[in-house]
Amino acid sequence: MIVIPAVDLRGGRCVRLHQGRSDRETVFSDDPVAVALRWKELGAERLHVVDLDGAFAGEPRQSALVAKIVAAMAPVPVEVGGGLRNLKDVETALETGARWAMVGTRAALDRAFLSEVCGRHAGRIIVAVDAKGERVTVKGWTEVVDDTVVEVGRRARGAGAAALLYTDVSRDGTESGPNVEYAATLAREVAIPVLASGGVGRVEDLARLAAVPGVVGAVVGRALYTGAIDLRRANEVATAGAGPPAAPRG
Numbered sequence: 001m002i003v004i005p006a007v008d009l010r011g012g013r014c015v016r017l018h019q020g021r022s023d024r025e026t027v028f029s030d031d032p033v034a035v036a037l038r039w040k041e042l043g044a045e046r047l048h049v050v051d052l053d054g055a056f057a058g059e060p061r062q063s064a065l066v067a068k069i070v071a072a073m074a075p076v077p078v079e080v081g082g083g084l085r086n087l088k089d090v091e092t093a094l095e096t097g098a099r100w101a102m103v104g105t106r107a108a109l110d111r112a113f114l115s116e117v118c119g120r121h122a123g124r125i126i127v128a129v130d131a132k133g134e135r136v137t138v139k140g141w142t143e144v145v146d147d148t149v150v151e152v153g154r155r156a157r158g159a160g161a162a163a164l165l166y167t168d169v170s171r172d173g174t175e176s177g178p179n180v181e182y183a184a185t186l187a188r189e190v191a192i193p194v195l196a197s198g199g200v201g202r203v204e205d206l207a208r209l210a211a212v213p214g215v216v217g218a219v220v221g222r223a224l225y226t227g228a229i230d231l232r233r234a235n236e237v238a239t240a241g242a243g244p245p246a247a248p249r250g
Contacts, residue, residue: 001206001209001210001215001216001217001218001238001239002045002046002216002217002218002235002238003044003045003206003217003218003220003231003234003235003238004044004045004046004047004048004079004195004217004218004219004220005039005044005047005048005219005220005221005224005231006048006049006050006197006219006220006221006224007032007035007036007039007047007048007049007050007069008049008050008052008221009032009049009050009051009052009053009062009065009066009082010052010053011053012030012032012062012065013027013028013029013030013032014027014028014029014030014031014032014035015027015028015052016028016221016222016225017052017172026222028225032065032069033065033068033069033072036049036069036072036073037072037073039224039231040072040073040076042231042232043231043232043235044076044231045076045235046076046077046078046079046099046217047069047073047076047077047078047079048078048079048197048219049066049069049070049078049079049080049081049082049098050080050081050082050102051063051066051080051081051082051083052082053082053083054082054083054084055081055082055083055104056083056142057083058083058085058105059083059085059089060082060083060084060089060092060093061082061083062082063092063093063096066080066093066096066098067096067097070096070097070098071096071097074097077098077099077100078097078098078099078100079098079099079100079101079102079126079165080093080096080098080100080101080102081093081101081102081103081104081126081128082102084101084102084103084104084106085103085105085106086106086113087113087116087117087120090103090117090121090125091121094121094124099124100124100125100126100162100163101121101124101125101126102125102126102127102128102165103117103125103126103127103128104127104128104129104130104138105138107127107128107152107156108129108136108138108145108147108152109138109145111155114127114155114156114159114161115159117159118156118159118160118161119159119160122160123162124162125160125161125162126161126162126163126164126165126195127152127153127156127159127161127163127164127165128165128167129149129152129153129156129164129165129166129167130167130169131149131166131167131168131169132144132168132169132170133170134148134149134150134182135147135148135149136148136149136152137169149166149182149186150185150186150189150190153166153186153189153190153192154189154190156190156192157190157191157192161192162192162193163192163193163194163195163216163217164186164190164192164193164194164195165194165195165197165219166182166183166186166194166195166196166197166198167197167198167219168182168197168198168199169198170198171198171199172197172198172199172221174199174201174222175199175200175201175202175222175223175226175228176199176201177199177200177201177202177205178196178197178198178199178200178205178208178209178218179196179198179199180196180205180208180209180212183196183209183212183215184212184213184214184215187212187213187214187215188213188214191214193214193216193217194214194215194216195215195216195217195218195219196209196212196215196217196218196219197218197219197221200218200219200220200221200223200229201222201223201228201229202223202228202229203229203230203233203234203237204237205218206218206220206229206234206237206238207237207238207240209238210237210238210239210240218238220234
């Protein structure tokens with residue numbers, strides 16, 4: 001498993017949201033490019049970049065900044081998302097040099113779009129599924145739909161998506177621990193590579209995720225920014241696998 005640092009962009013700054021809420025924002029830097037370079041220097045094998053303004057608006061808003069980050073990270077691959085809801089915007093994201101484009105809302109709501117975008121960009125589309133419980137959330141986590149994460153995951157597999165990014169929105173930005181049990185269920189049921197996100201707060205959380213067959217990556221945000229997790233140590237633990245059992249959370 002690899003550890004993937006997250007760089008979330010809002011208003012040109014590097015921020016983290018609490019449980020996906022736009023009104024609970026912490027600003028960590030006014031220079032997202034410098035932040036990305038720090039993760040690169042510390043050994044990041046991939047970077048996760050999300051245009052939060054785009055996610056809420058329904059169309060990319062920080063493409064120029066995303067392009068600068070992608071260029072600075074080379075040759076480290078970058079996955080980019082946030083408001084990618086049509087083929088043109090997906091293509092623009094990939095033209096920045098990003099290795100993967102992450103599609104969420106449109107992929108969950110429009111099966112024809114999911115099939116078309118995965119067909120046009122084989123191996124370069126990650127379907128991002130944000131969830132509250134088993135239900136998928138869309139439009140910047142503001143709406144819950146009837147589809148379950150497993151249902152969308154199976155459609156992603158059928159369309160030929162490169163991977164499924166699963167985020168437990170209720171845990172995102174909390175450092176309270178990831179939803180390992182559901183990540184395991186998802187990996188087993190959808191049978192495509194799963195990236196897990198939301199709630200990682202300690203290196204022991206990474207060890208637990210690394211022990212799950214099918215979970216190939218973990219996106220980590222706030223815990224890296226607060227220093228609760230050291231990226232070099234995190235990479236060692238994720239590479240080693242399960243490691244020692246985690247102590248109970250107090």
